[in-house]
Amino acid sequence: MPLAFVDESESQPSKDPGVYILAAVLLDPADAADARDTLRRLRTRRVAKAHWHDADQSLRERMVHVVAALPLDICIVTHTDDVATRSERRRRHALRTLLMHFRAQGVDHIALESRGAISDRRDIAFMNGIRSQRLVAPEQRIEHIPGPEEPLLWAADIVAGATVQHRVGAPQYLKTLTATTRVTLL
Secondary structure: EEEEEEEEEEEEOOOOEEEEEEHHHHHHHHHHHHHHHHHHOOOOOOOOOHHHHHHHHHHHHHHHHHOOOOOOOOEEEEEEEOOOOHHHHHHHHHHHHHHHHHHOOOOEEEEOOOOHHHHHHHHHHHHHHHOOOOOOOOOOOOEEEOOHHOOOHHHHHHHHHHHHHHHHOOOOOHHHHHHOEEEEEO
């Protein structure tokens, strides 16, 4: 049963308005410890985690090569809506799609980067709501983890960043990932 680690990004509003992206990396639990060790090498002493937004082009290239070499699958969900639609609503649409896909794939353990206690509670309430509609399996659970504590969330962040770059005209990062990794686009 694969583990899933999910991070998110909004695309660049000036070039790609109204787009919300959820990126997930999935891997076998037996591969998780080695993958974490590999990802920790991307972190510099100045930062608590490897983060796409803070990286220059050289580090971004290194990041995607490291993620592409890991034994994982990638799932990317994009949801586009009117720019007047709240970001949180776009996120919920993307999350519903992702969780339903995970149900079909038999993925029960889903780790999301924590966005703080209030937002995390909203995610749990949302999950319970779609569970009551039988859109997700009863055994599916989400867990919120602070980003600096879980390197596999960094891999999801890198995928989300590469997806944004692809959408705004810099496809090389996502091409590196898709060359060696199975990617599902939803």
